Amino acid sequence: MTNKEFLSYLEENFDGYAVFLEKSTDFQETKNQKRPAKSRWKEAKVQKAVNEMWKKSMQPLYDNLKREIKSGITYKWIEYIEQHEVLEGLRDSMADLSFGDVD
Template identity: 30%
Template sequence: MTQLNPSELQAYLAQNSQVEHLFMAKALPYLNDENLKRAPARRYNSAIIQRQADKLYDEFTAQIHGKITQQLHGHEDREDWLRFIDSNNLLEELEDSMSELSFGDEE
């Protein structure tokens, strides 16, 4: 068995929590607002906005993956990962942190 890779972590979050939904509920309005500030001829279409939101979510989950990797100190077992996520209430913590997520202040 191996550790969860970032894609598997994303899939796990999607199946077991509202983290992705909550993240997108903040990211998409922010990106759409930023897009409206662009000159009309230079505005992005909705597919590009969605790709930008997906990229932000990928970066977010990569950070979470890195933090879990540090905490587990090289444990490679998938079950260790799932136990860590469960025992630290990580899903609930991430969902709660989404309420405090703000994109507008990050400039």
């Protein structure tokens, strides 16, 4: 499974994805409001930053799974994710997710 396929799988099957998007969008919008008026980002740039946050935060998980699974076959990844309750563990960490204060 490629990283892109992995992200698509999570976006379709992981209910914590919506939580991540909500929290990261709030973070980016708050950060954007603190910029000087003429330096503020347009909505598309804010959303791009949110998407980058998602990709970067899932990269370590992907790397760890890739080391464990040692296969590019999608069903083997899904099997492993289900057997080891990866989404459940990820859901627990999403509940505690905080991006901290915006300076």
